Amino acid sequence: MELCSIQNNMRKLRFNHDEMTQQELAKNIGVTRQTIIAIESRKYSPTLELAFKIAGVFQVPLEEIFQYKPEN
Amino acid sequence: MELCSIQNNMRKLRFNHDEMTQQELAKNIGVTRQTIIAIESRKYSPTLELAFKIAGVFQVPLEEIFQYKPEN
DNA sequence: ACATAATGTAAAAGATTATTAACATGATGC
DNA sequence: GCATCATGTTAATAATCTTTTACATTATGT
Numbered sequence: 001m002e003l004c005s006i007q008n009n010m011r012k013l014r015f016n017h018d019e020m021t022q023q024e025l026a027k028n029i030g031v032t033r034q035t036i037i038a039i040e041s042r043k044y045s046p047t048l049e050l051a052f053k054i055a056g057v058f059q060v061p062l063e064e065i066f067q068y069k070p071e072n
Numbered sequence: 073m074e075l076c077s078i079q080n081n082m083r084k085l086r087f088n089h090d091e092m093t094q095q096e097l098a099k100n101i102g103v104t105r106q107t108i109i110a111i112e113s114r115k116y117s118p119t120l121e122l123a124f125k126i127a128g129v130f131q132v133p134l135e136e137i138f139q140y141k142p143e144n
Numbered sequence: 145a146c147a148t149a150a151t152g153t154a155a156a157a158g159a160t161t162a163t164t165a166a167c168a169t170g171a172t173g174c
Numbered sequence: 175g176c177a178t179c180a181t182g183t184t185a186a187t188a189a190t191c192t193t194t195t196a197c198a199t200t201a202t203g204t
Contacts (some may be wrong), residue, residue: 006120032193044133044191048078052140063134068124075160093180116161
């Protein structure tokens with residue numbers, strides 16, 4: 001499976017935030033669960049706006065969640 | 073004209089980096105000049121990957137270039 | 145055993161971002 | 175005046191991201 005070039009630790013963050021489910025996170029940022037699944041599994045990377053919203057939910061800097069790895 | 077919800081100071085950064093032109097920036101990150109124009113004028117926001125590349129060129133944290141303003 | 149919740153997979157349609165191409169303007173230098 | 179460079183505008187196409195829908199798997203609790 002093709003992976004996108006940006007890593008993330010959303011999954012870890014969800015669990016560290018009271019085991020927030022994909023559904024809850026999705027609702028929080030106003031997207032569908034499919035989008036969360038796709039991002040977590042690196043099927044594709046989110047838009048910049050979505051990335052900011054996710055960082056907002058977990059209250060961490062964007063770059064603490066997403067890391068760009070050009071080589072992948 | 074509709075503005076996207078993410079502000080940026082690419083234009084300022086270009087001028088502070090030896091007055092780098094849109095064309096040079098575009099070439100640096102591997103997109104067309106149209107994409108730079110669209111982002112600078114907030115016609116739309118870049119993908120997360122593109123945002124990282126731009127931050128890389130100017131060697132500043134992503135959030136120093138792009139700011140999310142939900143209210144716009 | 146059964147119901148429920150959380151996660152996973154897949155495919156088509158819709159929305160947004162990026163490219164390509166063509167043409168326009170203003171500034172600069174020859 | 176003319177050529178060149180940087181920027182701007184528009185429109186059509188291509189690529190990528192998001193939604194919608196439907197169904198599968200695994201774990202948990204009753």
